[in-house]
Structures are given as C-alpha cells and as structure tokens.
Amino acid sequence: MALWITDECINCDVCEPLCPNEAISMGAEIYEIDAARCTECVGHFDEPQCASLCPVSCIPVNPSHVETQAQLLEKYRRLHPAGATSHGGGADAAASREAASSAPVSSAQAAG
Numbered sequence: 001m002a003l004w005i006t007d008e009c010i011n012c013d014v015c016e017p018l019c020p021n022e023a024i025s026m027g028a029e030i031y032e033i034d035a036a037r038c039t040e041c042v043g044h045f046d047e048p049q050c051a052s053l054c055p056v057s058c059i060p061v062n063p064s065h066v067e068t069q070a071q072l073l074e075k076y077r078r079l080h081p082a083g084a085t086s087h088g089g090g091a092d093a094a095a096s097r098e099a100a101s102s103a104p105v106s107s108a109q110a111a112g
C-alpha cells in the first residue's frame, strides 16, 4: 500500500526530504504523497521513513491503494530502472529477499 498524509499534518517539513522516491510534495494546504511513487520505502529501507519520523504520526497506509510486497517492489523498479540508489544496497537486498521467497531450489547445488 502507498501511504497518505492526513489533515493532522503540521507542515513541519520533516518527511519531504526523507522520501527516497520523491513521492512527497507540498499540496494546497498540507504535504501530500503521490501514491504512484510511494513504495512504503520497499527497495530502500525496512520501514517507511516518513511515517517513522513524522512527529504527529499522521501518515497511515492508504486503504485505497492496496498493494502486495511484490507490487511495491515492481513499482520501485519502475521508478529506479537502473537499480541505482543513493541509499546503499537496498535494491539488491530487496531483490534477494524476493528471490529467496520465490525460488524453491538452490542453484548453488548445480555446480560440479
């Protein structure tokens, strides 16, 4: 799921620079999250950075944008096609977790 910002936002400016997907921007009155860009930080961090650090806890998940972990990872890959990230090896870590959960047999045993 993407996250969204409720009208409890106090425009403290904390979340916007934290977003690795540039999904957060100032709206008409308060900050807003572009659901098409929010991956819940999948691919970058273990937990949503904005929701973790918002001082008034006004960034819940958006029930209108239900997405699986795989869909969030796919969105991450669309946003970052080169797999490059300025936040370290998040992409590889996420891809490894994805591969590990979907590959039933280890290919390492094929050597010989």
Ligand code: SF4
Binding pocket: 003, 018, 019, 020, 021, 022, 023, 024, 033, 037, 038, 039, 040, 041, 042, 048, 049, 050, 051
């Ligand atoms: S959860 Fe992550 S990707 Fe989504 S808006 Fe917050 S910081 Fe950006």
Ligand code: SF4
Binding pocket: 005, 008, 009, 010, 011, 012, 013, 014, 015, 016, 031, 050, 053, 054, 055, 056, 057, 058, 059
């Ligand atoms: S961190 Fe929370 S209160 Fe501050 S601008 Fe972002 S959503 Fe609003």
